[in-house]
Amino acid sequence: MGFLERIFREPRWGVHPDDRKRPAADAPLRKLPPPARVYMPLQQHVGGAARPIVLAGQKVLKGQLIAEASGNISAPIHAPVSGIVAAIGDVTAPHASGLPFAAITLASDFEERWVEGEEISDPFSLAPEEVARRTAAAGIVGLGGATFPAAAKFALGRRLKVDTLIVNGGECEPYLSADDRIMRDRPDEVVDGVRIVMHAIGARQALVGIEDNKPEAIAAMRVAAAAFPEVNIRPVPARYPMGSDRQLIITLTGREVPADARAAEVGVLVHNVSTCAAVHRAVRFGRPLVERIVTVNGGAVTRPGNVFAPIGTLVQELLDFCGLDEAPARIVMGGPMMGTPLAHGQVPLVKGASGILAFDAREAHVPPAGPCIRCGNCTRACPMGLQPLELGARVRAGDLDGAAKLHLGDCMSCGCCAYVCPSHIPLVQYFNHAKGELWAKERAKLRTEATKRLAAARLERVEREAREKAEAAARRKAERAAAKARTAAEAQAGAESGAAPPAQSQHEGETA
Numbered sequence: 178m179g180f181l182e183r184i185f186r187e188p189r190w191g192v193h194p195d196d197r198k199r200p201a202a203d204a205p206l207r208k209l210p211p212p213a214r215v216y217m218p219l220q221q222h223v224g225g226a227a228r229p230i231v232l233a234g235q236k237v238l239k240g241q242l243i244a245e246a247s248g249n250i251s252a253p254i255h256a257p258v259s260g261i262v263a264a265i266g267d268v269t270a271p272h273a274s275g276l277p278f279a280a281i282t283l284a285s286d287f288e289e290r291w292v293e294g295e296e297i298s299d300p301f302s303l304a305p306e307e308v309a310r311r312t313a314a315a316g317i318v319g320l321g322g323a324t325f326p327a328a329a330k331f332a333l334g335r336r337l338k339v340d341t342l343i344v345n346g347g348e349c350e351p352y353l354s355a356d357d358r359i360m361r362d363r364p365d366e367v368v369d370g371v372r373i374v375m376h377a378i379g380a381r382q383a384l385v386g387i388e389d390n391k392p393e394a395i396a397a398m399r400v401a402a403a404a405f406p407e408v409n410i411r412p413v414p415a416r417y418p419m420g421s422d423r424q425l426i427i428t429l430t431g432r433e434v435p436a437d438a439r440a441a442e443v444g445v446l447v448h449n450v451s452t453c454a455a456v457h458r459a460v461r462f463g464r465p466l467v468e469r470i471v472t473v474n475g476g477a478v479t480r481p482g483n484v485f486a487p488i489g490t491l492v493q494e495l496l497d498f499c500g501l502d503e504a505p506a507r508i509v510m511g512g513p514m515m516g517t518p519l520a521h522g523q524v525p526l527v528k529g530a531s532g533i534l535a536f537d538a539r540e541a542h543v544p545p546a547g548p549c550i551r552c553g554n555c556t557r558a559c560p561m562g563l564q565p566l567e568l569g570a571r572v573r574a575g576d577l578d579g580a581a582k583l584h585l586g587d588c589m590s591c592g593c594c595a596y597v598c599p600s601h602i603p604l605v606q607y608f609n610h611a612k613g614e615l616w617a618k619e620r621a622k623l624r625t626e627a628t629k630r631l632a633a634a635r636l637e638r639v640e641r642e643a644r645e646k647a648e649a650a651a652r653r654k655a656e657r658a659a660a661k662a663r664t665a666a667e668a669q670a671g672a673e674s675g676a677a678p679p680a681q682s683q684h685e686g687e688t689a
């Protein structure tokens with residue numbers, strides 16, 4: 178790319194951190210042997226938690242359904258190893274809180290016996306609804322970290338008639354290279370998955386956005402897509418957060434997604450490259466989502482790289498597999514900008530986790546925060562066009578409603594503002610805290626309104642029942658009175674008509 182072209186193409190938002198992807202990105206993919214135990218959380222996706230359908234002590238095959246989806250926005254869970262159900266109960270969540278959450282624990286028999294999958298040679302002969310059904314049954318969710326059930330997105334795409342599938346190969350967070358690796362090692366699977374997703378949603382074209390710091394992935398994907406003109410491989414400038422849906426959409430299509438709208442409303446749908454590869458395996462081979470590629474990286478790791486591992490593997494086992502030079506000063510699940518800090522490594526790998534980072538003391542060091550010098554760096558860096566310094570000031574002053582008026586709700590917690598802040602103000606922490614408070618307030622408001630609605634409905638029901646009861650009683654009373662009046666009238670009529678004949682007959686008798 179020429180100098181001028183670069184200047185015009187270079188986005189004006191975001192930041193350009195040292196990507197630290199190599200040497201991990203260049204190391205050959207390794208496969209983790211089946212662990213002795215895996216822990217499958219029932220909530221690994223956006224939506225309702227899955228419902229267990231197995232019992233402790235039951236034997237299972239690899240890929241067997243062990244928990245079913247609980248509604249349209251949910252995803253089933255399958256066994257990542259063959260073996261036995263060891264327990265159903267709480268394990269530590271992959272979250273900074275370290276709180277427990279429900280999971281199914283499986284003890285491996287190390288035999289890797291797969292459940293039989295339904296294979297199909299021509300997925301394009303299937304109805305789009307059948308492609309969606311197979312994708313949903315395989316428990317596929319957004320593997321870039323969003324974890325939204327993929328098939329639910331297909332339905333949205335068909336309903337809103339999207340014309341373009343955007344395939345996210347951006348992987349803009351530093352240290353991560355799981356998507357890079359799948360595009361280099363399995364480009365045919367990715368491209369086939371892209372075409373299957375296009376078929377499922379009815380898109381005319383696919384634009385695969387890959388950051389230009391991944392030349393090997395771009396080359397491999399171009400070869401794999403050469404025979405399919407509807408699949409376009411598009412290098413995009415390496416800039417964080419290029420991998421966010423809105424940024425990738427506007428970069429590739431020029432279409433802007435309004436803050437309160439969904440991508441499908443501007444005619445596009447976004448799926449990650451790893452999600453597309455998972456759709457390929459699910460639809461063509463009936464293989465559910467039980468394994469994934471995860472980057473293990475960071476200054477404390479001896480052999481950083483990408484590992485093909487069963488979902489549910491303990492983070493500590495992944496770190497031990499790659500080796501540790503020292504005890505990590507901080508462990509993060511996901512990327513360093515938007516990932517989840519972990520209290521320890523005794524938590525399971527989940528479907529949406531593309532990286533496990535073990536930082537050394539230097540990487541984990543956070544300088545103390547100073548006062549805001551109003552340099553404006555944060556405002557220039559914000560990809561959502563927000564004013565982080567003003568937002569930060571409102572949140573610090575406890576004026577959450579003021580922050581909401583400045584569109585705090587549009588903040589995607591990308592961390593660009595904090596990254597460029599010379600005073601090291603933990604802006605994202607402020608914003609996440611404030612969003613949590615506002616969300617809790619909104620939920621409390623909704624709960625209060627729901628309670629009020631219920632109370633009003635109850636009062637109305639009680640009044641209606643009392644009214645109906647009174648009306649029924651009045652009706653019965655009126656009916657009784659009417660019946661009484663009728664009886665009296667009949668009796669009267671009977672008496673009148675009954676008294677005359679005897680008198681007449683008597684008279685007649687007398688006459689006779």
Ligand code: SF4
Nearest residue numbers: 549550552553555598
């Ligand atoms: S970057 Fe930091 S110091 Fe500069 S204006 Fe924003 S909050 Fe203030």
Ligand code: SF4
Nearest residue numbers: 559588589591592594
């Ligand atoms: S974290 Fe929020 S406010 Fe800060 S740059 Fe990202 S979107 Fe903007």
